[in-house]
Amino acid sequence: MTLLSPVWTALLYLAAAVCFILALKGLNSPRTARQGNLVGAFGAVIAVVVVFLSVRLDNIPWIVGAIAVGSVVAAPVARRVKMTQMPQLVALFNGVGGGAAALVALLELAHSSDGWMRVAVVFTLLVGAVSFAGSAITFAKLQELMTTRPVVFPGLPVVMALVLLAAVGAGAGVVFSGSQALAVGLMLLGLVAGVLLVLPVGGADVPIVISLLNAFTGLAVAASGLVLGNVLLVVAGTLVGASGTILTRAMAAAMGRSVAGILFGAFKGGSTAGSTAVSERPVRSSSAEDVAVLLGYAQRVIIVPGYGLAVAQGQHTAAELAEALEERGVDVDFAIHPVAGRMPGHMNVLLAEANVPYESLKEMGEINSEFKTADVALVVGANDVVNPAAKTTAGSPIYGMPILEVSQARQVVFLKRSMRPGFAGIENDLMYEPQTTLLFGDAKESLTKVLGAVKGL
Amino acid sequence: MDGISLLTITVLAVFVGFEVVSKVSSTLHTPLMSGANAIHGIILVGAIIVAGQAHEPLVLAVALLAVVLATANLVGGFVVTDRMLEMFRGRKRTESADKQKEDAR
Structure with a gap:
């Protein structure tokens, strides 16, 4: 039994979607930004309450427990993080969102018999996994757990092409067979692709990649909404995907770079020129x-x-x-x-x-x-x-x-x-x-x- | 909902997404990215649905992992965005405090 009729459910989801739009709009100006963010959070609360009231759910104690765990872990970290380390935290949150979308798609595969539905599953799996692994690498770079310089090895483009080819093959396999094992394989390929995508990106370009992966996660969420037939996920995910794409381009423009140049610049080689020349020239130091x-x-x-x-x-x-x-x-x-x-x-x-x-x-x-x-x-x-x-x-x-x-x-x-x-x-x-x-x-x-x-x- | 309606909604949402951020200044790029990041944490709704329909322990475990990750994205995202924006408010508050001081003189 559910408490909310489908009409009320749809209306409340609409209200949540409007909150998200107002949130992004509010974030356009310093004056309204903070309220905007709160409106977005309010929309999220509506959506979560609605899902509990509108869908027949088992395992509710477990679910509430998992939400508590997620909140207890994330909120204090977000509260206490030093402002200087904020970019990597955003990357981390983005990554786990992508990971969650991929897991949801993996589990929904069993319920999707329709071919198009499985295409959406495949998309979510792949893009969610890319976003998860890519974000993990950006986190490691920004936290300086690994070198911040572009990491390239000979044959990287070939490996990347092979991984993507394999992913397309596995994806087609999942669409036709609905095999869970293949889906897990596809997810693993997505993880490898995410790592390979971000490794060659160096230094100051890393934030732009966070923004791009943010848009990716948005698209993965939208696709998972298609799989679940949930309009709110479709709208929210698409909003983030679209605004994230624009934002990525705006950031790249602010640095005089093109997004393609950032992602593929290091592939062409030579982009690290000059980086190894440490000179012994004298400098003037003073008191x-x-x-x-x-x-x-x-x-x-x-x-x-x-x-x-x-x-x-x-x-x-x-x-x-x-x-x-x-x-x-x-x-x-x-x-x-x-x-x-x-x-x-x-x-x-x-x-x-x-x-x-x-x-x-x-x-x-x-x-x-x-x-x-x-x-x-x-x-x-x-x-x-x-x-x-x-x-x-x-x-x-x-x-x-x-x-x-x-x-x-x-x-x-x-x-x-x-x-x-x-x-x-x-x-x-x-x-x-x-x-x-x-x-x-x-x-x-x-x-x-x-x-x-x-x-x- | 049928496929065509979903497609219509998706296309309209793309345009809304383009429109709402097209003129934002670089000062707000970071909070905006962080706010958008929080919004896609709404995948929590999907994770809850999947977890609520799970009947095998393994499926439930994976679904609960998704719930934890999605919650971290959603809650952490909004909190960290609020932290950033607090700074903007802080400045305004001191400005108005200064003004009050001047008024008091």
Whole structure:
């Protein structure tokens, strides 16, 4: 017996779908974003309640227990994760969603006798598995459990082609025979394909891949909705698939890359050119006091924050330094590269957390023409986003990525932990230029020292 | 529901999906991706249905695993998105607090 009639069920699912649309719409503007997200969560609650009231379910205690386990594991992690590690957490959540979709499809295969239904099962299995394994690899890369550089081996395209061919064969087999064993095989092939898809993607391109896999999971969910005949899953999954595709393209455009270039660039080889050349050229390093003098007597300072700043939790100190300089009459701005941090918009979130006024955060297009009027560009824990190789060195992994034109400032100061190259694994020639000064050390410690010295001027 | 209706709904949903995110600024790319990520956690509904119809222990076990994973996606996704967006609100709150201070003077 069920409590809700099919009509009420359909109406409530519609309400949930509208909530999801409003959620995505709300996330378009900073003013409405938080409510938007809550509306989405409300829609999800409606949907879950409706499924309990509208479908005859056995094993309810088990199901409730499993939901409790999932919530108890995920919510505290999401609450406590450091903002710097958020991208990999998003990747992880995306992966488990894809995995769940694949498992649902695997189990539904037994109930689908219709050929088209089985096509949807095959699609969900494959795409869900790709998303799961791909997300796991992006997680490992972002968490730096493995190298962040592109991983390529000779014959990778051939292996990939063979895996995909085998997957098509297994998929056709599943459609015609409905065999569970073949379906499991297909899922395994999907896992291998997911790993192979993401391995060659390196460095700064990883976030774009998360967005792409996010769209993949959406499509897998939509297909599983077709299998189950559940309209809400179809609508929600398609929404995410479509918006995720647009978002992926927008992110890629912000970095001056094409999605195909990111996925297949490393296959062509040569994309890691220059990455192995570690030079012994001399650099000019200096003390915190010297940097403080440079900053304190400048008229205009532009701070370029990067991932190193976030990782050292130095955003609050950076905000204090900006304030101290402003008090001395120095004009200070923050130049935010679209992919500063690890994901588009990540740095804005981190600096907002440190209460840096919104007006001081300048986007790349706005600030790039102003570097030539700046006395000092202070690069804190950023590297790839100011690397001139993106403009000058064809064949460099970041070639074509728009960069902040730091080199046009009269003086450039790098706060860096070491000479280690950035996430993309390439050297930055700017560090050897005569106008450049380096201050080695943890970003937060260096900033604290500079801040102290500025206050003592 | 018949195939044609589902197809119609799917196609319309594609256009809605394109439309709602077409003009978003790069500042909000990350929260938007995270929010969309949470929404596909709704696969939980599918996982619950499959688990509720399972009769063999192995099937139930796999279905419950799907429920756990989907819940993690759904709950974790919304919570982490909220965390990110909290930052935006935090800034506005201090701005209005500053304003109140000024007003008080």
